Amino acid sequence: MKQLRFGLFENAQANDSGTATWRHKDNKRDGFDRLDYWREIARTCEEGGLDFLFLADAWGWSEVNGQRPEICSRESLDLPRLDPFIVAAAIMAQTTRLGLVVTGSTLLEQPYAFARRMASLDHLSQGRIGWNVVTTGTAETAARAFGIPMVAHDARYDMADDFMDLVYKLFEGAWEPDALERDKQGNFADPGKVHRISHKGPHFACDGYGNSSYSPQGTPVLFQAGTSPRGRAFGGRHGECIFLGGGSPEKLAEQVRAIRQEAVKSGRDAASIKLMSAFSCVVGATTEEAHRKYNEVLEAQNPDVAVASYAMFTGLDLSSYDVDTPMSSLHTELSQTQIARFGDMTVGQVLNEWHAHGVRPKAFLGTAEVIADTICELAESADLDGFLLTPVTQPGSTRDFVEQVLPILRARGVAREGHPEPTLRQRLVGTATPVLRDDHPGSSYRAGLGT
Numbered sequence: 299m300k301q302l303r304f305g306l307f308e309n310a311q312a313n314d315s316g317t318a319t320w321r322h323k324d325n326k327r328d329g330f331d332r333l334d335y336w337r338e339i340a341r342t343c344e345e346g347g348l349d350f351l352f353l354a355d356a357w358g359w360s361e362v363n364g365q366r367p368e369i370c371s372r373e374s375l376d377l378p379r380l381d382p383f384i385v386a387a388a389i390m391a392q393t394t395r396l397g398l399v400v401t402g403s404t405l406l407e408q409p410y411a412f413a414r415r416m417a418s419l420d421h422l423s424q425g426r427i428g429w430n431v432v433t434t435g436t437a438e439t440a441a442r443a444f445g446i447p448m449v450a451h452d453a454r455y456d457m458a459d460d461f462m463d464l465v466y467k468l469f470e471g472a473w474e475p476d477a478l479e480r481d482k483q484g485n486f487a488d489p490g491k492v493h494r495i496s497h498k499g500p501h502f503a504c505d506g507y508g509n510s511s512y513s514p515q516g517t518p519v520l521f522q523a524g525t526s527p528r529g530r531a532f533g534g535r536h537g538e539c540i541f542l543g544g545g546s547p548e549k550l551a552e553q554v555r556a557i558r559q560e561a562v563k564s565g566r567d568a569a570s571i572k573l574m575s576a577f578s579c580v581v582g583a584t585t586e587e588a589h590r591k592y593n594e595v596l597e598a599q600n601p602d603v604a605v606a607s608y609a610m611f612t613g614l615d616l617s618s619y620d621v622d623t624p625m626s627s628l629h630t631e632l633s634q635t636q637i638a639r640f641g642d643m644t645v646g647q648v649l650n651e652w653h654a655h656g657v658r659p660k661a662f663l664g665t666a667e668v669i670a671d672t673i674c675e676l677a678e679s680a681d682l683d684g685f686l687l688t689p690v691t692q693p694g695s696t697r698d699f700v701e702q703v704l705p706i707l708r709a710r711g712v713a714r715e716g717h718p719e720p721t722l723r724q725r726l727v728g729t730a731t732p733v734l735r736d737d738h739p740g741s742s743y744r745a746g747l748g749t
């Protein structure tokens with residue numbers, strides 16, 4: 299069996315994943331805006347041997363019929379948040395080996411400035427940075443906040459392709475990897491290795507010099523998570539690690555196959571793209587204890603959250619439909635995955651499911667041994683390369699996983715001890731060097747290759 303990689307899903311806000319668990323007595327996530335919270339999470343991840351910490355992010359908010367429901371503030375459902383780049387910089391200073399993956403939107407970021415922020419994190423962390431490329435599912439409200447026009451679902455991916463072409467030029471082509479000599483008797487940088495770049499795409503343009511030199515990994519490790527047909531095509535072209543939202547082994551296996559096929563269509567090696575499924579777990583000394591702990595989490599939540607929360611991901615007000623309406627009859631220009639994942643279910647069934655776990659997959663409940671078995675079976679049957687732990691409460695979920703489940707996976711040879719590779723790409727993608735593989739489209743922009 300493959301050796302798996304493990305990351306933690308985090309979010310710099312009081313709740314995540316469309317649920318409102320902040321009221322639970324053991325959940326410390328309501329302290330997300332304090333450095334102490336992140337110190338504790340970072341230490342738990344690094345000492346526990348997780349490969350990376352992922353910071354999800356969104357810009358929009360929830361709206362039902364043009365209004366932000368009051369419950370959003372009462373339960374801190376969507377806002378307030380902190381900037382994941384700043385949180386990542388703070389965590390980086392507390393850690394030496396942990397990988398850090400930050401979310402950045404190709405709809406809302408300005409590519410020239412964004413490339414410098416990414417390169418800065420990669421320099422300062424010595425190559426521990428990844429970028430979760432998102433087109434922003436909460437596009438409608440976010441676009442209004444930024445004063446830009448709304449862009450439809452597939453067109454956002456076209457825009458993202460253009461964004462990627464420009465940032466590849468900045469990451470890979472503006473400065474050669476050995477441009478900085480820092481020779482006090484000679485050059486700081488060799489002028490022959492600093493290149494003017496030019497980009498005139500359908501959405502973005504740039505003419506001039508990159509603001510940051512080549513960072514340890516050049517391009518940050520590229521993560522992506524869209525599972526719509528257009529999202530898969532984008533992920534197959536650009537993604538090095540793809541997050542999946544979880545689900546049955548059959549559904550995951552189908553998604554893994556489709557994304558690997560998309561990678562091949564883009565001229566890439568199918569095995570070079572790493573598929574990681576989100577999962578949640580509640581560990582108990584017995585199965586009964588795990589169920590009891592999980593019920594406590596459900597009972598701590600306000601059931602009225604579900605309608606407002608679902609609207610944030612899709613713009614749809616489920617309370618306005620008959621409960622027997624099939625989900626397959628609905629359409630959104632926001633996150634299409636949040637309709638498709640419910641298959642033949644009805645609106646009423648989805649409202650119940652959403653209260654239990656929001657966008658998170660259903661939690662595995664049981665002893666550490668049973669959870670380790672489930673992870674192994676899922677990885678084997680769906681050909682997965684890793685998992686992303688989506689916590690139910692923090693830091694308890696992370697601590698339970700690293701202290702109880704991970705050691706079992708290590709003993710079975712499925713998880714690793716420590717972080718032998720110096721950079722995140724080497725650790726996750728398995729490259730011999732820190733930079734993009736030669737079959738990745740971004741590598742063709744590398745300076746000196748004449749493109």
Ligand SMILES: Cc1cc2nc3c(=O)[nH]c(=O)nc-3n(C[C@H](O)[C@H](O)[C@H](O)COP(=O)(O)O)c2cc1C
Nearest residue numbers: 354355401432523524525526529541542543634635
């Ligand atoms: C594990 C995981 C993490 C995600 N993190 C984010 C995020 O931080 N920000 C965001 O806007 N979307 C996030 N998404 C959503 C996807 O990026 C994508 O927008 C969504 O799946 C809809 O894309 P689609 O319509 O192409 O399927 C995440 C999805 C998954 C499965």
